[in-house]
Amino acid sequence: xxxxxxxxxxxxxxxxxxxxSPGREAWRMFRRNIPAVCGLLILICIVLAxxxxxxxxxGDPFEIVWAPxxxxxxxxxxxxxxxxxxxxxxxxxxxxxxxxLAVGAAAAVITMGIGISLGALAGYFGGWxxxxxxxxTEFFQVLPALLFAMVLVTLFSPxxxxxxxxxxxxxxxxxxxxxxxxxxxxxxxxxVTAARAIGAQDGRIMWTVILPNAAPPLIVSxxxxxxxxxxxxxxxxxxGLGDPNxxxxxxxxxxxxxxxxxxxxxxxxxxxxxFLTVFAVxxxxxxxxxxxxxxxxxx
Amino acid sequence: MGSFLARRIFYGAxxxxxxxxxxxxxxxxxxxxxxxxxxxxxxxxxxxxxEAIRIDxxxxxxxxxxxxxxxxxxxxxxxxxxFFFNQPVVDLIGQRIGPTILLVVAAQVLSIVVxxxxxxxxxRKPNGAMSAFVSVFATIGYAVPVFWTxxxxxxLFASVLPVFPVEGMSSVKLRExxxxxxxxxxxxxxxxxxxxLAVIYLAQYARLSRASMLEVLGADYIRxxxxxGAKERTVLFRHALxxxxxxxxxxxxxxxxxxxxxxxxxxxxxxxxxxxRLAFDSILRRDYPTIMGVLFFAxxxxxxxxxxxxxxxxLADPRLRGRA
Numbered sequence: 001x002x003x004x005x006x007x008x009x010x011x012x013x014x015x016x017x018x019x020x021s022p023g024r025e026a027w028r029m030f031r032r033n034i035p036a037v038c039g040l041l042i043l044i045c046i047v048l049a050x051x052x053x054x055x056x057x058x059g060d061p062f063e064i065v066w067a068p069x070x071x072x073x074x075x076x077x078x079x080x081x082x083x084x085x086x087x088x089x090x091x092x093x094x095x096x097x098x099x100x101l102a103v104g105a106a107a108a109v110i111t112m113g114i115g116i117s118l119g120a121l122a123g124y125f126g127g128w129x130x131x132x133x134x135x136x137t138e139f140f141q142v143l144p145a146l147l148f149a150m151v152l153v154t155l156f157s158p159x160x161x162x163x164x165x166x167x168x169x170x171x172x173x174x175x176x177x178x179x180x181x182x183x184x185x186x187x188x189x190x191x192v193t194a195a196r197a198i199g200a201q202d203g204r205i206m207w208t209v210i211l212p213n214a215a216p217p218l219i220v221s222x223x224x225x226x227x228x229x230x231x232x233x234x235x236x237x238x239x240g241l242g243d244p245n246x247x248x249x250x251x252x253x254x255x256x257x258x259x260x261x262x263x264x265x266x267x268x269x270x271x272x273x274x275f276l277t278v279f280a281v282x283x284x285x286x287x288x289x290x291x292x293x294x295x296x297x298x299x
Numbered sequence: 300m301g302s303f304l305a306r307r308i309f310y311g312a313x314x315x316x317x318x319x320x321x322x323x324x325x326x327x328x329x330x331x332x333x334x335x336x337x338x339x340x341x342x343x344x345x346x347x348x349x350e351a352i353r354i355d356x357x358x359x360x361x362x363x364x365x366x367x368x369x370x371x372x373x374x375x376x377x378x379x380x381x382f383f384f385n386q387p388v389v390d391l392i393g394q395r396i397g398p399t400i401l402l403v404v405a406a407q408v409l410s411i412v413v414x415x416x417x418x419x420x421x422x423r424k425p426n427g428a429m430s431a432f433v434s435v436f437a438t439i440g441y442a443v444p445v446f447w448t449x450x451x452x453x454x455l456f457a458s459v460l461p462v463f464p465v466e467g468m469s470s471v472k473l474r475e476x477x478x479x480x481x482x483x484x485x486x487x488x489x490x491x492x493x494x495x496l497a498v499i500y501l502a503q504y505a506r507l508s509r510a511s512m513l514e515v516l517g518a519d520y521i522r523x524x525x526x527x528g529a530k531e532r533t534v535l536f537r538h539a540l541x542x543x544x545x546x547x548x549x550x551x552x553x554x555x556x557x558x559x560x561x562x563x564x565x566x567x568x569x570x571x572x573x574x575x576r577l578a579f580d581s582i583l584r585r586d587y588p589t590i591m592g593v594l595f596f597a598x599x600x601x602x603x604x605x606x607x608x609x610x611x612x613x614l615a616d617p618r619l620r621g622r623a
Contacts, residue, residue, distance in 0.1 A: 141601075142601045146560030151582075157330075239567065253450065261453075267447070278442035
């Protein structure tokens with residue numbers, strides 16, 4: 001086929017220009033969205049700082065290194081000042097970000113895992129399966145999430161894993177509902193009927209035919225779930241329910257909250273770090289939402 | 300309408316039954332002797348106390364019987380005894396549920412009213428400054444940890460601008476004052492916690508009502524209303540908002556559980572004497588009967604809020620009224 005015959009050339013010319021893959025098209029849309037790109041850049045910076053920052057700066061974030069309540073910008077060694085015990089706040093920020101982000105990401109994976117599995121089963125099979133699973137979902141929506149997570153963490157002694165699992169266990173219902181709705185919509189489409197007609201099994205139809213087509217809203221939801229999970233983790237550690245031996249942003253705020261009227265900086269900087277991270281994540285989520293939205297594509 | 304309400308209440312009762320069963324199994328799932336768990340690890344309970352708990356909860360009997368005993372106790376309004384406070388859990392929560400309801404309802408009303416107002420203003424000019432403000436504000440509101448907002452407000456109002464009290468629910472010096480002074484005092488204390496809790500939801504409702512209004516404003520009946528010469532204000536708030544409000548109502552109902560979770564953090568930050576503060580204190584002391592009691596009552600509040608949402612939905616949407 002090195003020398004295309006005229007016949008083949010006709011065939012090639014008649015073919016429509018090569019269609020862009022959906023992922024590539026979404027990325028092209030995403031790139032044009034300035035806030036979303038800013039969010040992505042902010043998040044990359046935060047992740048890099050948290051991953052590698054401790055290699056260049058800091059040391060043990062629990063170590064008392066200076067006089068307590070040193071204001072920021074006074075001593076060049078401690079640009080963000082020290083907390084009520086005299087611990088370096090910048091070192092705490094760099095060391096505490098890792099656990100915060102890791103728990104947020106792990107909790108989001110667990111949330112999406114439970115939510116997508118149950119939502120897919122409910123939406124695909126319908127009938128009594130749907131009824132049962134949706135009643136369970138409603139039940140979990142009645143339990144105030146943070147309170148339930150607090151109970152779980154206290155009952156099963158706090159560690160990064162119990163916290164991530166607890167957050168996942170309390171926050172999956174929304175994902176389940178979203179997945180169910182997508183599955184209900186997609187399972188009636190022709191290509192699903194076609195897959196069934198060639199004899200595909202239920203499991204195969206669910207995971208390789210319907211799920212990829214339900215991916216866009218689920219990806220957006222996963223992004224926003226990461227943000228919510230980070231806030232959740234921060235709330236739990238703020239209340240003192242995190243692992244006390246692991247530094248985290250929420251723990252820094254919680255530990256210093258009795259002294260806020262003496263020193264504003266030990267609570268302000270970790271809070272800003274949480275805010276910036278979740279803000280960046282939600283900008284990315286909004287950007288993905290627009291990028292996947294066919295109505296906005298032509299613009 | 301009556302049968303609808305009866306069905307919803309029955310269903311709510313079923314959900315609450317589920318919460319009770321969950322509470323029961325959570326205590327049994329915890330590692331260690333359930334009697335020790337119930338007594339609280341910090342208490343250092345004597346053997347007599349443990350024995351009393353074993354008899355009270357029937358811990359020597361098989362699991363289904365234990366569950367039966369527990370359900371019976373709950374039905375009789377007995378959620379156990381807090382071994383830290385030495386008081387029945389129901390009494391403890393009875394003292395604290397009022398402030399929590401006050402805080403949550405105030406925040407809910409504030410966020411819905413202000414949120415809708417901002418959203419409607421923004422929807423009038425989809426590309427205007429107000430719209431941009433609402434979008435930015437919504438993204439920020441979503442990303443700020445609620446306890447941190449509270450702390451920042453405390454710093455601001457305690458040192459820079461001492462207009463609102465930053466702690467507790469009432470002033471000690473007004474203990475002898477007339478009742479209306481006390482009411483005003485509580486409202487004065489309520490401002491900062493309620494605003495803190497409302498900010499997140501306010502931002503969400505503003506964004507939602509903007510989107511919902513934009514959709515409705517394109518409808519034929521809005522053109523009709525304008526064509527017959529209705530004032531802009533009438534068109535916006537009478538014709539459009541009534542239709543645009545339904546999705547907001549739905550979301551507000553669904554958010555109620557999250558609102559209670561948020562109240563827990565806000566109460567802790569502002570020392571508001573509610574259930575969240577109680578939950579926090581009892582979790583630190585591993586006072587499980589109290590924690591489970593709070594979980595029970597907080598879930599009950601969500602169930603009631605859901606029923607009220609369904610009812611108001613039917614009132615707002617005449618198309619649903621006839622159906623059972």
